[in-house]
Each structure stands twice: as structure tokens, then as C-alpha cells.
């Protein structure tokens with residue numbers, strides 16, 4: 134089966150990697166909206182338009198299900214996409230529910246883009262799940278830009294994070310929720326700002342498990358042998374260097 138995924142850029146590779154692990158025999162079409170990255174600094178209306186374009190494009194390639202591999206686009210556009218398109222649309226959102234079960238001591242910090250932190254979807258999720266009021270949110274608007282340059286641990290990145298966390302008492306958190314798929318690329322570095330026993334979690338596993346369930350119910354046969362096609366805002370990526378860049382980032386996630 135052909136499965137489409139889109140993100141503003143390289144963040145959704147986190148979900149692609151997990152999909153290849155859980156469902157290695159499908160055919161994947163990965164759309165990085167490089168013309169409009171970062172989504173986190175656009176308006177909700179703009180993100181909805183870009184998500185619509187990405188989904189329409191993936192369907193035109195024959196995809197029978199679409200994963201919104203971006204917390205920001207899920208927050209701004211998943212309801213709209215589900216109403217408009219006749220295929221399953223699976224979105225990722227910050228793993229607040231699993232985080233609350235993971236540790237019952239101390240507080241939980243969700244880091245995400247400014248749009249995700251501002252939008253109603255995350256506020257509703259926290260209100261629904263967090264009866265003890267243990268969850269805080271923090272926007273990290275600068276990280277996506279570094280990630281798109283393939284810069285995951287330079288002095289500049291560290292300086293940025295030093296500044297962001299300077300005003301935060303990170304010792305009061307036992308769980309860090311990565312609420313933006315780009316942030317998985319910075320996992321090791323982010324951990325250094327918290328206590329040694331900090332648990333880091335994200336929504337990738339649950340999202341792909343949900344995709345798998347939906348497809349099993351649809352009784353969709355497998356076919357594709359794990360091949361992946363890449364697009365940048367609707368243009369097929371054919372350059373060897375660019376394909377190698379995406380593949381190296383999927384490998385990098387093991388070390389990140």
C-alpha cells in the first residue's frame with residue numbers, strides 16, 4: 134500500500150523511520166514542504182493551505198492513507214483534511230497522555246512550536262488528560278531552523294538553548310515531551326538541560342500503531358518493500374546528494 138507523509142521539512146522523518154520499523158513492507162511517499170518551513174511561524178490559515186496542497190499531492194501519487202507527520206499541521210489542519218479527503222488521515226500530537234503515566238513524580242514539560250503551544254488542540258488535550266495540573270508548555274521557535282540546516286549540536290544551537298532554558302527551572306520536570314517532530318534530532322542535547330533521570334517521550338510510536346490498526350481494519354494488502362520516494366513541496370527529489378541527506382538523517386535519529 135502507498136502511504137503518504139508530510140511535514141514542513143525533516144521532522145517527519147521521525148515518523149517515517151518508525152513506520153519503516155513497524156510496517157517494513159509498505160511503499161512510502163515523504164513530502165517535505167521546504168518552500169514553507171517553518172510552519173510554526175505561519176498563520177493557522179496558511180498552514181491549512183500548505184497541508185491541503187501536500188495532502189492533495191500525495192493523493193495524486195496514489196497514496197491511500199496520509200500521515201500528518203507534524204504536530205503543528207495536525208493542530209492547525211487535521212480536522213479540515215479529514216473532512217475534505219476520502220482517505221484515512223492520521224495526525225501526530227504531543228504525547229501528553231503517555232507522559233502522565235510514565236512518571237507520577239514531578240512535572241511534565243511539553244516543548245513544541247509556537248503554533249502548537251498557542252492552538253486550542255493542545256490546550257484541550259491537556260485539559261482533558263491532566264487532572265492534577267502537572268503539564269507545562271514551552272515554545273522553542275528556533276530549533277526547526279537549525280534542524281533544516283542539519284545543525285544539531287553546534288555552539289550556536291547550545292547558545293540558543295542556554296538562553297531558552299535560562300528562565301526555566303528544569304529540575305522540577307521528570308518527563309520531557311517532544312511536541313515537534315523536528316526536536317527528536319536534538320534529543321541528546323535537550324536531555325543535558327534536565328536532571329539525569331529525565332524521561333523523554335514523543336508521539337511517534339502511538340501514531341504509527343494507530344496507522345497500522347486503521348490499515349488493518351481497511352484490510353489493505355502490503356506491497357512496496359519499504360521503498361521511499363521523497364518530494365520537496367511537490368517536486369520529486371532525484372539528486373543523489375539530497376536523497377543521501379534524507380537517508381543520513383533517518384540514520385542520525387538513532388544517535389540523536
Ligand code: DGL
Pocket residue numbers: 140141142144145170171172173174202203204205206246249277312313314315
Ligand atoms: N515538525 C513540525 C512539528 O512537529 C513543525 C516544525 C515547523 O515547521 O515549525 O510541529
